[in-house]
Amino acid sequence: xxxxxxxxxxxxxxxxxxxxxxxxxxxxxxxxxxxxxxxxxxxxxxxxxxxxxxxxxxxxxxxxxxxxxxxxxxxxxxxxxxxxxxxxxxxxxxxxxxxxxxxxxxxxxxxxxxxxxxxxxxxxxxxxxxxxxxxxxxxxxxxxxxxxxxxxxxxxxxxxxxxxxxxxxxxxxxxxxxxxxxxxxxxxxxxxxxxxxxxxxxxxxxxxxxxxxxxxxxxxxxxxxxxxxxxxxxxxxxxxxxxxxxxxxxxxxxxxxxxxxxxxxxxxxxxxxxxxxxxxxxxxxxxxxxxxxxxxxxxxxxxxxxxxxxxxxxxxxxxxxxxxxxxxxxxxxxxxxxxxxxxxxxxxxxxxxxxxxxxxxxxxxxxxxxxxxxxxxxxxxxxxxxxxxxxxxxxxxxxxxxxxxxxxxxxxxxxxxxxxxxxxxxxxxxxxx
Amino acid sequence: xxxxxxxxxxxxxxxxxxxxxxxxxxxxxxxxxxxxxxxxxxxxxxxxxxxxxxxxxxxxxxxxxxxxxxxxxxxxxxxxxxxxxxxxxxxxxxxxxxxxxxxxxxxxxxxxxxxxxxxxxxxxxxxxxxxxxxxxxxxxxxxxxxxxxxxxxxxxxxxxxxxxxxxxxxxxxxxxxxxxxxxxxxxxxxxxxxxxxxxxxxxxxxxxxxxxxxxxxxxxxxxxxxxxxxxxxxxxxxxxxxxxxxxxxxxxxxxxxxxxxxxxxxxxxxxxxxxxxxxxxxxxxxxxxxxxxxxxxxxxxxxxxxxxxxxxxxxxxxxxxxxxxxxxxxxxxxxxxxxxxxxxxxxxxxxxxxxxxxxxxxxxxxxxxxxxxxxxxxxxxxxxxxxxxxxxxxxxxxxxxxxxxxxxxxxxxxxxxxxxxxxxxxxxxxxxxxxxxxxxxxxxxxxxxxxxxxxxxxxxxxxxxxxxxx
Ligand SMILES: Cc1cc2nc3c(=O)[nH]c(=O)nc-3n(C[C@H](O)[C@H](O)[C@H](O)COP(=O)(O)OP(=O)(O)OC[C@H]3O[C@@H](n4cnc5c(N)ncnc54)[C@H](O)[C@@H]3O)c2cc1C
Ligand code: SF4
Ligand code: SF4
Numbered sequence: 096x097x098x099x100x101x102x103x104x105x106x107x108x109x110x111x112x113x114x115x116x117x118x119x120x121x122x123x124x125x126x127x128x129x130x131x132x133x134x135x136x137x138x139x140x141x142x143x144x145x146x147x148x149x150x151x152x153x154x155x156x157x158x159x160x161x162x163x164x165x166x167x168x169x170x171x172x173x174x175x176x177x178x179x180x181x182x183x184x185x186x187x188x189x190x191x192x193x194x195x196x197x198x199x200x201x202x203x204x205x206x207x208x209x210x211x212x213x214x215x216x217x218x219x220x221x222x223x224x225x226x227x228x229x230x231x232x233x234x235x236x237x238x239x240x241x242x243x244x245x246x247x248x249x250x251x252x253x254x255x256x257x258x259x260x261x262x263x264x265x266x267x268x269x270x271x272x273x274x275x276x277x278x279x280x281x282x283x284x285x286x287x288x289x290x291x292x293x294x295x296x297x298x299x300x301x302x303x304x305x306x307x308x309x310x311x312x313x314x315x316x317x318x319x320x321x322x323x324x325x326x327x328x329x330x331x332x333x334x335x336x337x338x339x340x341x342x343x344x345x346x347x348x349x350x351x352x353x354x355x356x357x358x359x360x361x362x363x364x365x366x367x368x369x370x371x372x373x374x375x376x377x378x379x380x381x382x383x384x385x386x387x388x389x390x391x392x393x394x395x396x397x398x399x400x401x402x403x404x405x406x407x408x409x410x411x412x413x414x415x416x417x418x419x420x421x422x423x424x425x426x427x428x429x430x431x432x433x434x435x436x437x438x439x440x441x442x443x444x445x446x447x448x449x450x451x452x453x454x455x456x457x458x459x460x461x462x463x464x465x466x467x468x469x470x471x472x473x474x475x476x477x478x479x480x481x482x483x484x485x486x487x488x489x490x491x492x493x494x495x496x497x498x499x500x501x502x503x504x505x506x507x508x509x510x511x512x513x514x515x516x517x518x519x520x521x522x523x524x525x526x527x528x
Numbered sequence: 529x530x531x532x533x534x535x536x537x538x539x540x541x542x543x544x545x546x547x548x549x550x551x552x553x554x555x556x557x558x559x560x561x562x563x564x565x566x567x568x569x570x571x572x573x574x575x576x577x578x579x580x581x582x583x584x585x586x587x588x589x590x591x592x593x594x595x596x597x598x599x600x601x602x603x604x605x606x607x608x609x610x611x612x613x614x615x616x617x618x619x620x621x622x623x624x625x626x627x628x629x630x631x632x633x634x635x636x637x638x639x640x641x642x643x644x645x646x647x648x649x650x651x652x653x654x655x656x657x658x659x660x661x662x663x664x665x666x667x668x669x670x671x672x673x674x675x676x677x678x679x680x681x682x683x684x685x686x687x688x689x690x691x692x693x694x695x696x697x698x699x700x701x702x703x704x705x706x707x708x709x710x711x712x713x714x715x716x717x718x719x720x721x722x723x724x725x726x727x728x729x730x731x732x733x734x735x736x737x738x739x740x741x742x743x744x745x746x747x748x749x750x751x752x753x754x755x756x757x758x759x760x761x762x763x764x765x766x767x768x769x770x771x772x773x774x775x776x777x778x779x780x781x782x783x784x785x786x787x788x789x790x791x792x793x794x795x796x797x798x799x800x801x802x803x804x805x806x807x808x809x810x811x812x813x814x815x816x817x818x819x820x821x822x823x824x825x826x827x828x829x830x831x832x833x834x835x836x837x838x839x840x841x842x843x844x845x846x847x848x849x850x851x852x853x854x855x856x857x858x859x860x861x862x863x864x865x866x867x868x869x870x871x872x873x874x875x876x877x878x879x880x881x882x883x884x885x886x887x888x889x890x891x892x893x894x895x896x897x898x899x900x901x902x903x904x905x906x907x908x909x910x911x912x913x914x915x916x917x918x919x920x921x922x923x924x925x926x927x928x929x930x931x932x933x934x935x936x937x938x939x940x941x942x943x944x945x946x947x948x949x950x951x952x953x954x955x956x957x958x959x960x961x962x963x964x965x966x967x968x969x970x971x972x973x974x975x976x977x978x979x980x981x982x983x984x985x986x987x988x989x990x991x992x993x994x995x996x997x998x
Contacts, residue, residue, distance in 0.1 A: 109863045109915065113562045115602050115666035119642070128574075128621055129549065129557070130601070136557035143556050154553035173856035174863075 099192040104184035105145035110176045111138045117168035117178075122454045123161055126471040131158040134168035134178055141185050151192045159185045161468055163461055164331055165421035165454035179426070180373070183330060190333025210460075211334060215292050215324040216341060222266075222296045232263060252466050259501035264299040276306055276316045283313035283402045286393075287354035289345075291364050292324045293493045301493075304522035305360045305395050311525060312402035316358075321348040327367035330374065331459050342371045343381065346388045357388065360395040360518050362420025362492035363459070366427055368392045394423055396432040396491065396517060403439070409527040410442030411520065416485035417445070418476075418499060420492035421454045433491055433517055440524050449479045457498030470505070473498060477506040488514040531570045535591060539573055539615075542583045547574040547621075558616045561603040562663075563950060564914075564996050569596070569610040574621045578696060578704050578735035581617065585733070586702035588615060588979050595700075596981050597729040599640065599671030602663040604867050605948030607675060607728045611983035617733065619670050626736070628653045633741045634693065634710060639670025639734045646739070655741040658685035661944070662855070670734045675946040676726035680777035683902035684810075685742075687944065689725045694738035697724055700731070700975035710738055723970070728946050729981045731974045748776065748810035749820040750844045753827035754801045754834040758782060761803040762878035764830035765901050768807070769874065771826055773819050776810040778902030782881075785854045785898045792857035795850045801833070805901070806851055808844070854898050861894060864914040866923055866996065870934035871905040871943030883933040884908050891926040893919070905943035920997045927994050932957070950994060952987040 117134040118124050130136035137158055144155045162182060169178045193199055199207070214220055286309060294302050309316045322345055326338035345368070349357050359365035369392040375385040399405060415437055423429045430452075437445045456462060456472030480488060480502070488503070490496045499514035522528060539548050549555065549572040559566045570593075575581045588595045594614030601608055610616050623640035630653055637646060643657075643664035650657040660679035661667055667677065673695070678687030694708035697720075707720040724732055755761040761780055768775065781789075781804050786797045797804065805827065809819040824835045838844040859865050872880045881897065884906075888895040899907030908930055912919050931941050931954045941951050941958055956964050968986060971978075 109913075110859075112859060112863075112865055113560055113601070114663065115562065115600055116663075118600070119644075119665050129554065129572075129618075131554050131557045133557075135601075139557055139560060140553055149552055149556060154551070154556070158553055158557075174859045175856065 099151050099188040100145055100147060102184055102188040102191065103141055103145035104181050105142065107177055107181050108138050108142035108145065110174055111135065112174050114173065116173055117171045120167045120171045122163060122165060122456065122472045123468060126468065126475065132161055137162060138176065138181055141181055151188050152196060155185060156189045159189060161465060163454045163456065163458040165458060166425040167421060167452060167454065170425050186331065186333035187335050211329055211332065211337060215328060218290070218292060218295055218323065224296065252463070256497070256501065259497060259504055261297065261500065263297055268299060274318050274320070276310045278313045278315050279310045280313050282315050284355045285315045286356045286358045286398065287317050287319050287349050287352040289322060289357055289359045289364060289368065290318060291359070291361050294361050298493050298516065301360065301516045301518050305518040308399055308405065308518060308521055308525065309358065311406055312399055314398065314402060317352050317354060319348045319352040325364040325367040327363050328459055330367065339374060342374055342385070346371065346384050349388060350384065355391070356393045356398065357391045358393055358395055358398055360491070362394065362423030362427070363494060365392060365394050366422030369427055394427055394429045394432070394491070396436055397429055399521070400432040400435055405521060405525055407441050407524045409524050411440045411524050412442040413486040414444045414446060414484060415487045415489060416448045416480065416483040417451060417489045418448055418455060418495060419452045420490060420495050423491050424452050436517065436521060437489060446483045446485060448483050455495055455498045455502065457494040459494060462498060473502045474505065477502045481506060481508065486512055487520065488512055489517050489520055490514065491517045535587065535593070536571065538587055539571065539584065542580055543573060543575060558598065558618065559610070561601045561606060561608050563604050563606045563948065565606060565609055565949065567609045567611050568613060569616040570613050572616045572618055574618050576622060578698055581698045581733055581735060582702045582704050584615065584617070585698055585700060589701055589977055592977060592979060594979050594982050597670070597733050599668030600642065600663070600666040602667045603671065603675065603946065603948060605942070605946040605950045607946055607948040607984060609949055611949060619668060622735070625649050632710065635739045635741055637669055637737050637739060639737060640668050643667050643669060643672055650741050651744065654744060656744040657691065657739065657741055659688045659691060669737055673725050673734055673737060674727060674729045675944065678944045680779055680900055682900060682905070683778055684774045684776045689722065691740045692721060692725055692737055693740055695721050695724055695734055696736035697732035697734055700980040708738065712740060728948060728984055730971060730984055731980070745810040747813040747816045748808055748844070749816050750806065750808040750838045750847050751820060751824055752836045752847050753805045753807070753832040754798050755803045755831065756801065756833055757831065758803045758881055759878045760831045761805050762881060764805060764827050764832060765877060766875060767826045767830050768823055771822065773809065773823055775807045775823065775902060777806070777808040779806045779851050780804065780898060780901035781851065781854060782897040784896040785858065788857040788861065788896065789850055789853045792860055793853055795853065797850055806847060858896050858909060858911050862911045862913045864912045866910040866912065866927065867945065868908045868927060868930055869905060869943045869945045870908065870930050870939060870941060872934055872937045872939030874904045876937040876939065877901060877904055877906070880906060880933065880937055884930070887926050887929050891922045893922060893926055904939065917997055924994045924996055947985045949984060952985060953991050953993050955985070955987060
């Protein structure tokens with residue numbers, strides 16, 4: 096048995112009774128129509144790899160890389176198999192084996208390093224990047240690239256994604272944000288806001304609006320210093336030790352804040368924070384602190400719903416539909432709060448999206464790395480979106496939001512529909528902005 | 529081992545590159561079902577039509593390659609396991625609903641459609657497809673036909689075999705034949721449709737099915753009856769049926785399953801009860817009201833300590849939720865579940881329950897009983913840990929004794945899960961040697977080279993017991 100094999104969660108795989116109840120919900124099984132793209136198949140492969148019957152790199156890596164990590168299978172499983180644990184263990188083993196064999200292309204390794212080690216742990220650098228994007232979009236450079244068709248030459252279909260990016264915030268707006276915002280009416284709770292990476296650069300405005308919404312329902316909001324990336328991208332790529340480092344920095348930063356709740360507005364980050372106690376369970380001096388931290392994590396929507404009602408001023412006379420963020424729904428079990436908030440919007444007509452709980456195929460950087468499968472999943476999703484005839488498509492996670500924007504373009508719906516973050520829409524109804 | 533490259537090429541010619549899976553990882557994911565054992569196929573093929581399958585069968589016959597059809601892979605008896613390697617024919621992409629004919633109340637389907645999908649489509653047309661195995665979200669109609677599956681609705685509405693009136697089948701030698709037709713009544717020649725149903729993929733590959741639908745019953749009502757003695761619940765079942773009430777569903781849970789559910793997800797079940805019955809009637813609203821009232825009265829007559837009537841649809845769903853939780857709840861205790869489905873005549877239910885209790889004590893196992901009590905199809909489930917060899921040996925012996933008890937009481941080895949690789953050793957006990965021999969001869973007539981799903985149903989020389997340890 097080699098070292099990587101030992102990282103595979105063999106015991107957990109025994110809980111799977113192979114009933115297949117998870118098959119009909121798995122988005123990759125639906126589009127690829129074979130067992131190796133299903134939870135049941137993947138679990139069987141992890142078990143086989145742990146028993147040394149198949150090779151971690153040659154046989155396990157492919158099917159695991161194709162998993163979105165959406166974890167809807169976990170919700171469907173009658174035997175309560177912790178698929179998340181199995182997946183994370185598999186990724187860790189694959190990551191280790193890949194590093195040892197230097198199995199990835201130099202470009203991929205360089206990009207990974209850039210993203211995971213140089214970029215995400217440093218909020219300032221992401222903001223700088225967002226500034227460059229602003230410049231690119233505002234100076235006509237973007238149009239030039241599009242007209243000349245340069246984007247075709249970018250790796251990982253980046254051109255297509257770049258075109259779907261929202262307008263980056265004006266770089267100077269990053270400065271001068273207060274570290275504390277007082278509640279607008281009687282104080283109901285003291286909350287610490289998790290700013291995130293992408294949310295705090297590209298979606299800086301959404302963060303600002305989220306904080307204002309919290310204040311509007313009576314939450315004193317602090318932005319703890321020293322917080323960093325949640326580590327989800329790292330953990331999902333099998334880089335557990337990097338993820339742990341980030342987790343510890345966050346726990347420390349938020350402990351100092353003395354807040355009742357830790358609030359996120361990104362489903363993916365929220366799920367990661369809420370599972371810090373799993374991540375750190377094997378480190379006795381951290382396990383308890385992680386547990387306490389995880390218990391305080393809340394999604395923005397649940398607090399707004401609980402402390403509301405929001406002071407709506409403007410009618411949103413539109414047809415609205417909602418796409419769940421997988422990690423918000425399947426890991427944090429937040430399903431009704433965002434919907435209730437939408438229903439409370441004056442003037443809005445809310446329609447349920449058929450299969451709203453199904454992944455859109457964005458899944459971190461899955462859409463870059465597994466472009467083809469991701470687009471198959473997305474195109475299926477957009478068919479359901481088209482059926483709703485909605486004008487506004489709401490999500491609660493930056494990755495989903497970008498993917499939805501891309502989907503709208505792919506489906507040719509740009510003139511009929513826009514995708515927004517829940518906080519943006521609620522804020523618009525409260526301020527008319 | 530492994531297939532000759534020329535055969536692989538031929539398979540790709542018949543289908544296409546994308547539908548022939550050869551890599552070890554792909555093959556590993558078709559090496560199991562929901563029962564025991566892992567058997568690697570040499571290749572997995574996704575056919576898309578009867579003609580393709582006919583060509584594959586001709587090739588397999590010529591080259592003597594074993595072929596195993598597979599649907600959702602939910603079999604609890606090893607049916608789709610490629611025991612001899614060879615080709616797994618994965619039927620899941622032949623999954624179209626071809627047509628629902630509302631005038632004649634029939635549906636034409638491809639075999640890979642899931643049971644639940646057909647049920648939904650029937651419902652949309654205002655109709656009803658009653659067979660309801662609990663695996664319906666995953667299991668395919670092809671698998672249901674091959675195993676003759678049933679569910680709670682079996683008591684009143686029957687099982688899969690009662691809803692099939694015609695089939696298109698590819699024979700092991702690669703001929704496409706049609707059995708039955710589009711009419712409920714049909715006596716032209718031998719009833720090959722019935723022969724194929726329940727044949728566990730050993731006689732032919734089903735490529736199309738003509739299924740009977742019925743109008744959807746307009747009303748339904750449910751109750752839960754709580755008993756202090758498990759035998760009383762058995763008597764109540766007979767009492768209800770004797771009094772001319774035919775419930776749409778009649779299920780029971782014993783104390784061990786009640787406790788497991790309450791531990792797993794508190795549902796307000798009485799922990800001290802020895803058994804509970806769950807009963808549902810459906811039909812015309814007035815008849816439904818009358819029947820549920822009468823059923824409640826009979827339960828009380830047979831010493832039910834409490835009868836809970838579901839007042840509305842929500843409460844009805846709540847009652848059934850407890851039953852649905854049994855399966856997940858018991859798998860919390862230990863990871864390996866051995867689901868048996870030995871079935872006895874209804875009148876023998878109390879006796880069978882007693883025998884099961886003795887077996888549990890003798891072998892010191894975690895044995896839980898729940899199931900379709902109304903039709904005598906009890907589900908004794910043993911919960912164990914496949915990593916514990918000693919325990920698994922005891923399970924093997926206990927299972928053999930369960931089969932023996934069922935047959936001695938005039939029942940059968942399997943009510944709905946099939947024989948597969950799990951129960952061949954006991955076939956002769958139930959059928960006698962002449963009976964088993966007749967079946968063997970039928971198999972030989974259909975499949976002279978024994979290439980279609982070999983090592984199933986019929987015992988191999990020297991095979992005398994269940995083997996659960998790998
Ligand atoms: C959690 C769980 C609950 C279950 N509950 C029930 C229940 O309530 N009632 C019940 O009866 N069963 C139940 N089962 C057993 C199982 O679901 C049924 O036997 C089901 O009919 C199998 O269908 P499948 O599509 O999964 O077939 P598979 O398991 O893939 O195959 C079953 C058999 O059918 C053959 N086969 C498949 N497709 C074809 C075809 N097109 N032509 C010819 N042969 C074919 C295979 O070779 C195999 O022998 C349950 C199983 C599980 C895991
Ligand atoms: S996490 Fe999502 S994509 Fe991965 S196996 Fe589960 S359901 Fe499928
Ligand atoms: S639903 Fe759970 S137990 Fe069933 S096959 Fe999927 S992971 Fe395994």
